[in-house]
Amino acid sequence: MTESEFIAKMIPYAVADMQRSRIAASLTIAQAALESGWGSSSLTVKANNLFGIKGEGPAGSLPFRTTEYRNGQAVQVTAKFRAYHNWGESVTNHSDLITGGVSWNPKLYTKAINVDGKTAAREIAAAGYATDPGYASKLIQIMDAYHLVQYDQVKxxxxxxxxxxxxxxxxxxxxxxxxxxxxxxxxxxxxxxxxxxxxxxxxxxxxxxxxxxxxxxxxxxxxxxxxxxxxxxxxxxxxxxxxxxxxxxxxxxxxxxxxxxxxxxxx
Incomplete structure (x- = not known):
């Protein structure tokens, strides 16, 4: 799957979900592209997991090796990741995570809701969504390179x-x-x-x-x-x-x- 094909497949899911969750479509697409390696990661191919969300999903879970950053250093760990029946379930789960936060802080990602994609990228990174210190800048680079912010405004x-x-x-x-x-x-x-x-x-x-x-x-x-x-x-x-x-x-x-x-x- 090419990058253009990946974006074309993601647009309907991201835009439709934006109407429900108020999560910018550009953020959803950029995160999916970054986390899934443009749909080519084993996690996406085998489990339809676009965002690298851990835990138990609608289709169970699968163990995968992943890179995490601890004290600024990249380390390899094995963790269970959620499995989905299709990409739509993955997108919905991603937005529900942002809107619902985590058990110890339901408002953890509130500042990433109902804002433009670039602001959402910075806010979600600041809230600790990912351990990669360059997470926000990577998302914004994808948004700029593929003009994703255009999908945040549906005429x-x-x-x-x-x-x-x-x-x-x-x-x-x-x-x-x-x-x-x-x-x-x-x-x-x-x-x-x-x-x-x-x-x-x-x-x-x-x-x-x-x-x-x-x-x-x-x-x-x-x-x-x-x-x-x-x-x-x-x-x-x-x-x-x-x-x-x-x-x-x-x-x-x-x-x-x-x-x-x-x-x-x-x-």
Whole structure:
């Protein structure tokens, strides 16, 4: 497997996992490349272990010789490493380790979460993820050489499938109807208040219907949807911001762009 082939195979896993864990895709790819020798290590070939994580994995464990640094000196030791059924399990386990830390310090790698890849590399190294004193610089060299930071910013349009785009088009039509209803409200204070309340219920109804549309699995609030979620909470239209579907957060984003997530305060 060439380095380009390795990166191409890693991108879908790293980017998809980034949406869940907020671990920069560039960090995931660079660590996998460094730890696995670009997918050629015996640990990766035999156990699908991309990151050299020790312990018991979904497919058991395998003993391997490894290099560790003690007092700045490289030494060879034998240890048990986790085995996985596929690369996806390895990537998920890697991110879970970063987000969940270790038993004696669950927040050990917190500073490596929700930051750019290079910052994450420095923070994870500073937290003691690896014993190699040059670990961070090696990761950053890989990121620079293969322009991996581009995968940390997933463009919304590139994420959308044809089905997603159709759903958004249907939403736009429904929003146009809502805009028309809002425009037809009278300037009377009492009437306007009533209209805003009615429209709020209508929007909330749309949100409830869209929340059950078949689509992506329940997920945490993605960064691109945070402004819309905050607006919906302020408008009293959203009780639980996290745990929505992919389509639900896209719907909120469209509503927010249309200026319909309003509180009605001061009206």
């Amino acid at each position: 919304e349009d590139e994420e959308m499938s044809a089905e997603d785009k159709q759903k958004l088009a249907d939403l736009e039509k429904e929003l146009q109807t809502l805009r028309t209803l809002l425009a037809e409200l009278t300037v009377s204070r009492d009437t306007l208040k009533t209209g805003v309340q009615e429209q709020g219920q209508t929007i909330k109804g749309v949100a409830e219907r869209l929340a059950v549309i078949e689509g992506r699995a329940v997920m945490n609030v993605p960064a691109w949807a945070e402004p819309a979620v905050r607006a919906a909470e302020a408008a009293g239209l959203l009780d639980t911001p996290s745990g929505g579907s992919y389509d639900f957060y896209r719907m909120l984003t469209v509503l927010n762009r249309a200026g319909l997530l309003v509180t009605g305060k001061g009206v």
